[in-house]
Amino acid sequence: MRSILIGFFRSLNNLLHSPQKVIGLCLTLVILNLIVDGSLLRWWSLHRDYNLIQKSIQILEQQNAKLKVQLRKAKDPMFLEREARDRFDLVSEGDLVFVFSEEEGS
Numbered sequence: 033m034r035s036i037l038i039g040f041f042r043s044l045n046n047l048l049h050s051p052q053k054v055i056g057l058c059l060t061l062v063i064l065n066l067i068v069d070g071s072l073l074r075w076w077s078l079h080r081d082y083n084l085i086q087k088s089i090q091i092l093e094q095q096n097a098k099l100k101v102q103l104r105k106a107k108d109p110m111f112l113e114r115e116a117r118d119r120f121d122l123v124s125e126g127d128l129v130f131v132f133s134e135e136e137g138s
Contacts, residue, residue, distance in 0.1 A: 047053050066072040105111045116122045123129055 047057065063072075113124070117124075
């Protein structure tokens with residue numbers, strides 16, 4: 033048992049005299065801690081959610097811009113008249129209207 037402890041402390045002493053090995057060990061322990069703790073997974077999940085929300089914001093801003101244009105158009109009386117004619121088949125006074133009856137096939 034004593035020889036095992038002496039071997040361990042000698043290898044630890046050799047490790048501590050090499051700065052590159054100490055930095056590598058520290059980085060390994062930090063990454064291992066982040067993985068075991070779940071912080072790295074949570075960070076990745078938050079980053080992914082952030083990107084999805086940013087895309088959603090861009091889409092909503094584009095839709096908002098289109099709606100603003102439509103709202104500006106809706107204030108124009110000529111646009112309202114055109115929409116009434118197109119959507120509801122309305123006619124104004126003096127318009128010529130053709131009515132076609134459906135013929136039954138013989």
